[in-house]
Amino acid sequence: MDGCRFGVERKKWELPFLAEAEELAGLRRVMRLHLGLWGLHSMVDAAQICVTELVGNVVKHVGAGTPTCLTVSMNGGHLRIEVEDPDGQALPTLVKASGLTEGGRGIALVDGVAARWGVILRGDSKVTWCELATGLLTAGGHVHGVQVAKAEALLGLCGLGERMGSSRHELLSVTEAAQAATGLIADLLHWLRAHGFDVDEALDRAQLHFEAEVEGGQS
Secondary structure, eight states: OOSTTOOOOOOEEEEEEOOGGGGHHHHHHHHHHHHHHTTOOHHHHHHHHHHHHHHHHHHHHTTTEEEEEEEEEETTTEEEEEEEEEEEEHOOOOOOOOOTTOTTHHHHHHHHHOOOEEEEETEEEEEEEEEOOOSSTTTTTOOOHHHHHHHHHHHHTHHHHHHHOOTTOOOOOOOHHHHEEEEEHHHHHHHHHHTTTOHHHHHHHHHHHHHHHHHOOOO
């Protein structure tokens, strides 16, 4: 499978902020939220490490309170994280730190979790970036789970593409896809009710089943 057949789009987003140590926890929360919305739950820990270290580098080597911008996007099947600051002189370097050495450890952590990283100079500013391998083949792809594939096939049988006026080359928004999936869940609840099943019990059992599979790493 070369990506989601309905092409749910992951749009680039930017967040300007002032680089402060106190902002790091908030940036990690924002990253977790957005990656959750993108369905990239397994990438959260690595992405949070990269954001923490790249922004921490700005605080330490450029200065606290520096106007900074975080940009997150997809580059093919890679998650790209960029941190821009207005100092084109203080360049991050990779130092093979020993167990007792603190200097250079931040970039070493980024180098350890990222597929690649680098620095782009833009006049009086710079962008330090890294890319994480998601395992996806395309920017609009999804995780290769049995449950995901079954749900996608069922949505296809229900005519999601036709109802939304979509084609294979036209991406559906997250909202459109979610509306279609929610409608399908409602239809299934009607089916259960018509056959004498307790809808609330069915929802509870489905939630427990889902949580057990997520904890077991099956989706």
